[in-house]
Amino acid sequence: MKRVLSLFTAAALSLGFATGASAELKVGFIYVGPVEDLGWTFRHDEGRKAIEKHFGNKVSTTFIENVPEGPAAVDAITDLAETGHDLIFTTSFGFMNPTNTVAANYPKVKFEHATGFTRNTDNIATFSARFYEGRVIQGLIASKMTKTNKIGYIASFPIPEVIRGINAFTLEARKHNPNIEVDIRWVFSWFDPAKEAEAATALIDAGADIIVQHTDSPAPVQVAESRGVYAFGQASDMSRFGPNAHLVSIVDNWDSYYIDRVQAALDGTWSGGATADTWWGLSKDGKGNGIGMVEMASYNEKVLGSALYAEAKALETALFKGDRHAFPCAGLKKQDGSIPEECASGAPHLVDFPTLVTKDWYIEGITQSIPK
Amino acid sequence: MIQITRRADVTAVHSLLSVAIAAVLTIVISTGVLFLTAKAPVDALSQLLTYPYQGGTIMVQWSKALNMAAYLGVMGLGLSICYRANVWNIGAEGQFAMGGIGAFGTWLLLGSPTAAWAIPCLLIGGALAGLLWASIPALLKTRANTNELLTSLMLVYVAAQTLFFVSNGPWQAPVRYSPPQTIVLPETVQLNAMLTGVPTFHAGLPIALGLFVVIALLVLYTPFGYRLKVTETTPRAARFAGYSPAATVWAVFLLSGALSGVMGAIYLLGDIGYVTEESNFLRGFGFSAIVVAFLGRLHPVGILFAALLLGYVAGGASWIQANLREDDSIAGFIEVIALMSTLASALFLQYRVTWRGIIAQTQESP
Amino acid sequence: MEWAYLVLTLVSVLNFATPLLLAATGELVVEKSGVLNLGVEGMMIVGAMTAYFVGAHIDLEVCTVPHFSGVGCLVGTSSLPFERFAMVVLTAGLAGVALSLLFALLVLGFRSNQVATGLGLTLLGLTLTNALGAGSGDLKVGRVETVLGTTVNEWGIWGPLLNMNPMVWLTIGLCFAVGWALTHTRLGLIIRAIGENHDSAHTLGLPVVWIRLGAISFGGLCAGMAGAYLSMIQIGAPLWKEGITAGAGWLALALILFATWRAERVVFGALIFGFTLALELRLQTLPGLPSWFVPWLLPSLPYLIPIVVLTLISLDARAIRRNAPASLGKLFEPGS
Structure with a gap:
């Protein structure tokens, strides 16, 4: 009986810590495929790791993989918003409507949607690459x-x-x-x-x-x-x-965009809305300045x-x-x-x-x- | 030596006892699995149990659990009627899909109305489509004596392919999406959220609850329910009583098909708003409903609890995945463990299990 | 149409047919003994995952190229010799057996409902692989060696066919062998007798439960090995992903219906199913086909044909009695 009791106290204690995260910014990712796809999702996860490496303890990240592009996505994105994530990246075109739905419900959370074009509220930005x-x-x-x-x-x-x-x-x-x-x-x-x-x-x-x-x-x-x-x-x-067989690969590189946006969120300069659409090619501005996506x-x-x-x-x-x-x-x-x-x-x-x-x-x- | 004999009388005590055995088994094994697989088992367990009270909005979590429970409960109840009548409809997933397609097709047939009067029409359209899809195995069963279990299952995949076809073909939205989808129904013909900011808590829930109560009463207190009970327990007696087996097959298939179909329509009108290809439209409710029917021992009250349990656990699993980065497969494990425990413990409900050696020993001891 | 193209299409057909055929061969024996195991999909996917992970550990020393950007090393250059591949397949089969034994325990021991237990087994397989299958991106699995190796071009248009993994031919052989054994051996007769009427078989003193246990295990073995084909051979290189079976287990069940429980027809049906699967991407660009043909009818055929065939067979009461095991899925209660 004592062991059971101590288990419950441990559980109760851990509840307190679970919500009081130490990181300044919680960043969440929604992936359409498995991290092991060695392609699209894999590269987004590399971007997530780049955030962790760059910001260290200041930022904590999490991800949900294999999310279908329908109502299940609404649930998954809502979960990230509900668990106190401040910035949420949804990394597939099919998450466009789900992201907009959830963003309307959580005006304080910032959303970044990859390859989409709808930004119904001021807390969504979209980004894509000139692949x-x-x-x-x-x-x-x-x-x-x-x-x-x-x-x-x-x-x-x-x-x-x-x-x-x-x-x-x-x-x-x-x-x-x-x-x-x-x-x-x-x-x-x-x-x-x-x-x-x-x-x-x-x-x-x-x-x-x-x-x-x-x-x-x-x-x-x-x-x-x-x-x-x-x-x-x-x-x-x-x-x-x-x-x-392999001649050359087109590699998606989200690292520097992700770091930019997390930095902006930390600084309070992050903005979304109607005009917040970023497209980088081989170079950031298409004129040879900066490494692009x-x-x-x-x-x-x-x-x-x-x-x-x-x-x-x-x-x-x-x-x-x-x-x-x-x-x-x-x-x-x-x-x-x-x-x-x-x-x-x-x-x-x-x-x-x-x-x-x-x-x-x-x-x-x-x-x-x-x-x- | 173990001896198993069928019980002549199955009492409430036996029933409660076997449920208790199943519950204990489920709790013990599931906790074990969680402790083996989770990175932070104590956190994971406590949050799995209490998650609605951990987030910013309590209703968001509760509504997700209730929403899923509604689908599983109504469809599970429909299937339980089939199983009671010894009719093996395992194609609820396909009937659900056709319900969504039927509701959307009805909307197009009506000339894409934007007024709210369309909502009941769409729900009826969905029910009819589910009913029609379920009538195929019923027809083959009654006319050609074809095994309905296998035909209803095969039709799930045809329905899934139909989802892909309509959303990528004739009904595709003018602006192309990936995955392919139809246009979104106007907000005015959707089942509105009853609480701002809680999208899954929509008017489909009271409809589902109403359906559940009506069907449960039908099963428990009407001549039709009595007929099912006779067919379930003593099929021979059913024949002597003059119940036509073909009529029973038709009745249960059409009823369960319509229920799955109407839930597919509610899903279209309340949760998704458009038709899309199967891997993004279907969420396995039709298969989980089979599990729910068996977890609830084919009894409406049991099915209600089983549906709530699976809905709650699924919500908890996705919560710990988002919050603690735990794997959400625990929901699947709990579903399987509960099912297997319930199936196994049914042995003690329907049979008398005795171990002769032990009885002999206990008789000797004072 | 050139001959070379037809041979290449045949290779694709066999490539799709083999895992279906192997799983169906196992399930055929299970159903002939009067048990319906709907857990084929679950056993298959556990087999697929097991094969990949065992393949990764059995093959470690051939990986010589250093890590590249955090993942694995050269997958393309290393190769997995046949004898090791055989061990991989066998281990996958044993994983299938392990799962099937759980099914047997519940169905034969606890007399649980076969439909619910089988579906539960599929759910278990999908959940298990979902939980344990993560982290495969860092694994190194060598390509299974091929029969002809670099000499494939010396065989002309027949090269690609002869170069197929031996599992293809062994599976076809196994299916015919099982068909023969079911009709010509004493064991086959016993299995069929039990599937036909377990009560009279029991009265005759036949060990109903033990024979069914054996049949169920054989079904698990075949399904697990079929899974190994999916993850190690089908795409020409080892690959594991969640949900890799994508309904292949259900297709195997449909195959048995199509064949109305006869082994030689299972082989024939597997080829037809493989053909419809291979045709989808080949016919896609063919002009003049109705818009519903390739996207809807073709992928639905493997599910529609069995319904039609089964209905036609069921109409003839004698035909269904001749082939379908009468006790299929029914509860066996030995009187005491």
Whole structure:
């Protein structure tokens, strides 16, 4: 009986401490996949670790992984708000409505939503990366490395973010090699290794000798390695999954944005609302200042050869400094042959905001149509 | 030597005793599992039990628990009626999904109304869709003598695929989302939250409670309930009494299908507001409802407690995950442990278990 | 259509079919003995996780490349020899057996409801792997070696098929062997007799409970090994993630319905199921198909076909009696 009693007192004591956390700021993360996906969620978790490392005891962090993008997300985000988290990062597009719902209920909590565009209240900010800058470099490399002129593209969902990646890639690839055909297969999932592997297999079987993926698992790179074709890594450095197949990875780097925002929250300078949307590319401002959210990692020099490697690096530098844009207007046409509105009115390239955020048309040269 | 014989008379004492055995087993094993898996077991246990009083808003936590309990309770009660009649409907998850699809389809058929009169129509539409989906295994069972357990289960996956198809195909919203979804129903045809800031505490809860009470009364105090009881305990007597087995199959399937369907409609109108693909729409309520039916020993009162228990534990598990970074799998463990304990302890309810050797010894001792 | 493409499609079909077939072979024996175990999905996923984690520890010394940015080391370069892979598969099978014994204890010992217990077993498997399966990102698991290795190109278009993991052929062989054993051996006869009518089998002095215990364990073994295929072989490299089975266990159950409890039809059905799964991404870009065909009908077929087949079979009372075990799922109460 005494032991039971002492257990209860211990429990009662611990209650007191549970709420009186010592950290100045509690930061919570909602992940769509498992931390072990080695892609998208993995990189966000690296960002979380960067916060812990940078701020030490001043900040405490926690995360909830594998959260479905529906009402379950409302519950999970509410839990973080209820447990006294001051700043909550929701790291998938599908958390957009849940984040806005919860934010309306907790005006004192700050919310950061990745890749979304709705900010209904002043306590939400959104952020995303100009991933398509990386797709340009992949397009160049693919155009020079393919022998069959068939590129397999594994796409997740037909949303603007994915479509602009396909467009940026195809535009650059066909600039260097007009015979290139991009074969797009939709897996309707961000993280489903079995389906991604099957998509890669189906594409290779249909003659593709380079695999591009806009999904999060390393499975396509692994398939490419065992089938002896080339592949690009997505979200994190995937070179170790295919030492011979891997050409270069587009790596998401959230570390410096996360640290900035946590610092702002600590300083009291954090702000959200209608205009609080941050987009970083290879560089922070698109003009060569600061390390951005997109990083090209582990160029496979041995396979690329020194000439192509140098060309790719030069393109990366041009994009980093803003000398090159992913969507120059010269010769740019929509799939139906029409000229995009901004280009028609004389702009040098497509405007990143707001057109790219909602753009859902293919460029000329893609033969398939966007699934209805 | 262990000897097991069926009890001729199952009394309330036996019933309480077996529930007590199951409860003790569940508490002991679950606590053990928590202490083995948790990083800070004492904190985790205490917060798992008291979480509604730990957060900023007590009602937020209670409403989450009650919300889940409502789904599990009503659907579990519907399934228990099937099981009492020896009809194995394990497709509640699919009937729930079709309920959501049916309600949304009804809204489209009515011409996308924005007035509140649409709400009862949508609920009825959901109930009808669930009922129709459940009528497939009922038809096959009565007409072709097809095993209803397997057909109802297979239809869950067809329903899940239908969710993906409608939200990614004909009903997809003009602005594309990932995951694909339909447009959100207007706020005026949603079941409003009854308390500001507590989204899951909505008007669907009183509806669910009302349904539960009506069905429970039906089971406990009407000729239909008596018929179920006869069918459950002595199937042969049911036949002698002139109860048509086919009519029973139809009745229980349609009733449980409609209940699952209406809960799917409430979920659409109260919790989610749109139809989306299965991994984000479905939350496994239809399968947990089977667990609830068995935890409650197919009795309405037992089912009520079982649903509340699972709802409360699920809320607690997600709370300790958010607050203490503990794994929320403890909710699943408790569900499994409670189920297995209840199933195992049923042996002592329905059978007389004796160990001859021990009896002999006790008789010898003074 | 080229021959090479057809062979490659066949490889995909077999790749999808193998885990379904293996799990279904085990469950076939369980159901033939009159027991319905709905825990296949649970046993499979526990097998999948066990295989991955055992594979990680059995293979440690081949990992030579230093850590890279905090995770693992080169997964692609190391390889897992067949004899070690066999141990991995066997361990996964034993994990399946362990879970199936819990089912047997409740169903045979405590006479619990088979449906509820089976569903509970699936829930247990999913919960267990959810709790224990975290942290796999830091593990190093080698690729299982292939039959042909680098000589695969010397075999022309048949190379990819011949290069498949031997588990594929062994599984097909096992299924036929089980079918033969069920119809031609004394043990098979006993199993079927018990599944047909456990009361008369008991009266004849057959050990109903013991035979069923054996059948249930065999089902666990097969389901666990099928899980190992999912996590070690299916995508061509080892991979573990929560929920990796994604309904494969239920497909295995559907497969038995489709086959109306006959082993040779299980093999045939597995190929059909594998075909519909492989077709989805292959037909996606084919123009002219109705919009509901690939996204709705194709993935639903593995669940719709068994319903139709089962209904047709059930209409003919003799046919269903010939194949379906009459005592399936019923409670066995030996009189005392």
